[in-house]
Amino acid sequence: MKRTGVVWSWFWMILGILYFFLPLLATFIFSLKAKLGVLSFQAYINIFSNQEFVYNFSASVLWAILTIIVGILLLVPTAFLIRLRVPQFRSPVEFITLLPFVIPPIVYVFGLVRTYSHPPLLIVDSPALLVAAYTVLSMPYMYRSVDTGLRSIDVRTLTEAAQSLGAGWGTILFRVILPNIRVAILSGAFLSFAIVIGELILAQYLVKPAFAPYMAYQIQQKAYEPAAMAIISFALTWIAMGVIQWVGRGGPAQVGAGH
């Protein structure tokens, strides 16, 4: 009976591996066929030598970095104060940070466009609105990461120790608390990065350069380059996740809790 159990385990595992890798394999093989008759990295060369790609992709990277910075500046002090000083605001803040899960992005973006497309709030064309919207979308992940990080350290003792050594609030926050939860912040940051790089709807409807809309457009135009881009975007997600796992080793909130 035990043996058949292991056989079934292997069966499901292999099925899972096939489901996971076959689409990637197909995409990868397809991306190598840009030159007739031979396998080559021509599609990748085309992509990286294309100004438009470089422009859209670096725009996405810039959005991601700004989103991470705004997210950290906004959420770390908030989560810190809620833990230390104003715990009565925990529920409303948690509720707000969960909302982006509940409101589908397509709905959210129309709310944004409606609100900010007429005076006095005519900022629909501003890149700041896009960054703010990305920050909202990544808030559930960022807040939860930061909060988990704060839970794993003794915020009160650290703060009081810093205070008694004469530190001001800025010093406490950025030189005591922040370094202590950097693993949690990094994991939130890389999740945000993956989300921003893959996000289609916001940039599309707010008409800003970004990787995903560019790729969606390329799919209608070309055959092999989009495949190569899918591989690139997958590799990026992989790297982001790998870094999360790597920096998170030994952290208390890790996945490998089974031992």
Next chain:
Amino acid sequence: MGVIETVQRDAPKARPAPNRRSWAWLGILPFFLFALMFLLYPSSTIVVRSFQNSSTHEFTFDNILRLFNSQYLLQSYWISIKISLVTSIGGGIFGFLLAYSAIRGGLPRFMRSSLMTFCGVASNFAGVPLAFAFIALLSPTGLLIGWLRALGYNPYFHGFTLYTFWGLSIVYMYFQFPLMVLVIAPAIDGLRREWLEASQNLGATSLQYWRYVAFPILFPSLLGTMILLFGNSFGAFATAQALTGGQINLVTIVIGSELRGDVLGNPGTGYALALGMVVVMILAITGYTVLQRRTERWIK
């Protein structure tokens, strides 16, 4: 010891109390301002506008009523709900089997951590690249279809196409089952080995163990996670848009075309549709939270 403690406690209190409170309030004010400006207010306009005539801005129930009177709009909810049900139940079952195999199935240890990494990647891999990956695999000229054709079987001659309901379901499964694995893993860890040993000592068969011990304990978290999966696919838009170019009338796609100001579009209808989606999602999340509380009794 007591003296030192008193001194430490006294030091912060020496400051005037009201001053400290106002500072703490100020500290979380930016968050609430930000949320109000970029999340709460824009989202609330959806609610307001679904009760407004889109040209005269007068209060009306027309948009909501139109939802219930239009076969096409109701159908779009039904398709979205159907695909979310199919992929949350299918992805839920497959994800559970996979997670259980990796955690308790007697596989080598490294399988578990690799599975978790894969799932972290796959659950975040959606939208345009995902659609493209499946086009490369399952379109009429795709890799797998090519292999099957070489074996003398062409699924496209037997009613299969990638660009319809079942095709889209297969694509959605790619981000659904990994999410299941990630979320259900702690619950499987919570199944104590002692329970299996105890039931075996009492002479229970494997089936009886599952029927009377493991399944009842796992049931709330299984159902709760499947609700999460339901929400995950209910709000999805980009994958379907990129795969079918908007041919499958998911409610998100209909909202997109109603609001985009197409010739046939009616923004009021779009907002009412969106409001309906938010209601469905709130129901789903509430269900999830309730079941999550029940689960926590068992998992430490």
